[in-house]
Amino acid sequence: MSAREEMLARIRQARGDVSGATTVPRSYRTSGEHAPGSDAVVAELVDRLEDYRATVVRAAGDDTAIGAAVASALAERGIREVMRPPGAPEAWAAAVDVARTDDGTGGARELDAVPAVVTGCVVAVSGTGTIALDGTPLCGRRALTLVPDTHVCVVRVQDVVQTVPEGLARLDPTRPTTLVSGPSATSDIELSRVEGVHGPRTLIVVVAG
Template structure:
């Protein structure tokens, strides 16, 4: 008997011949008191994102206003060597019209090549106010997962109408067959000596543009 078989044998011995699965509690709140995109939800989302050390900017709902906000967001980070940005293929041209050196992702750039690009601009599919979470689903507006994990700065546009209240509401709107990425603030960990380190598993800087 190898180690795996021994572990499984012990589990079967502990559970008995006819183990009964413990009931899963589902008494969580499924219906919100607020409609998607309501002011209360947007204010709470902004508060959560700020608490997670994300930078939040507000803009109008039209593409040109969003483009101005994207340019304003990246302007402080720009240097002669770091003026490039990559975008998801479905991002409207007006969002990045004021940027120089924009690369539209075609899926061919490797992780090493993406690492040379300092910023990425994407949209989102929804945001959850209660947890300050933004969801990406791999559609053309959100882009493939690699472009949102490798560049050091992620500029993500969240439309007000896509802000919902709770996690159950958000999950109900997502297609579980898609490659989902859930973002709650910049990438950070405190695994080593409880010291917060940002940029370990993804972008060090998250800039959220709340549009509408």
Template sequence: MSARDEMLARIRLARGDAADSGHALPVPRGYRSTGEHAPGSGAVLAELVDRLEDYRATVVRAAGDDASIGAAVASALAERGIHEVMRAPGVPESWVGTLDGARTDDGVATARDLDAVPAVVTGSVVAVSETGTIALDGSPLCGRRALTLVPDTHVCVVRVPDVVQTVPEGLARLDPTRPTTLVSGPSATSDIELSRVEGVHGPRTLIVVVAG
């Protein structure tokens, strides 16, 4: 069979034009489903931090208790002169307890209302170190999607045990029936001349508190 005939046969097979051309190639199923490093290990944490910082996110380390997380959140926001925040309804009060202008999202605020909120604080479900991606699922801890996309600054808490190395490991921890938002650094885009613009379709500033 010539190269041309083989190519056309593959196209027909892919299109479903030939039930069995006799030239179907076996599909490899040995997908990589786990990484070389355990979730929450030093290696995956270092990789996650490296990816996030490469994406121009700010990474803050904190101990795993709520008081330490709250101190890290307050310090990161104070450095930016931000004292008013809105938290996802499932976020512990101690994460924002030292801030004077902390409110809880009750789901009533419109996109225009949220645009006037300087910063939001949420948790997360899982983070993938290889891609530097944080997953939110719309649960009370993560908040509704508008809450994390409209305000200019997003403070997201990632707990160490929730950091995995690979995408398959991350997907295995997600509920496929929930709305999933994947965050890889601050919102950014660029034109054909590679002029980078941040904050176009999401927060301009992403602060990740890695807790634990």
């Protein structure tokens, strides 16, 4: 069968003109060789994130230690104000001089004046260096994580998996999902890299635990 005939056959099948269904191969990997949260997947995630020019900070798993790591990372950049979504622990922002909670009313202009935000995440995929946010109170609304110039994202080690199928299994497909792989960046035709075009210019990942 030619490519044209196959394409037309699929169109007819989709329209219900023929019976039977095409068998879709499902032989791809559904899990990695390393367990979620293991030292191996955490090390791989850190390697990928740093390769993408994100800043990675390690911290203990308690909220106070996470808050200290957040404040230190921001202070190094001269940032002393942070906003958090309503579901993020208060302790994550408590050590920053000015800490506010997003009430969901601020638009793009108001959020553009916020120097940094700190959020949690749903899952992180070590194989691709990708962090997933889903708009829940822990992750915050999408605008909160895309408009401010600096995003501090807390990733707990137990939420790190190795493969994309493992990561997708932890997501709710009915929620708005944002996938983050390093700071926002793009390149022009001459491959000149520009950061902060369609998201935060700076991504700081606090790996906790």
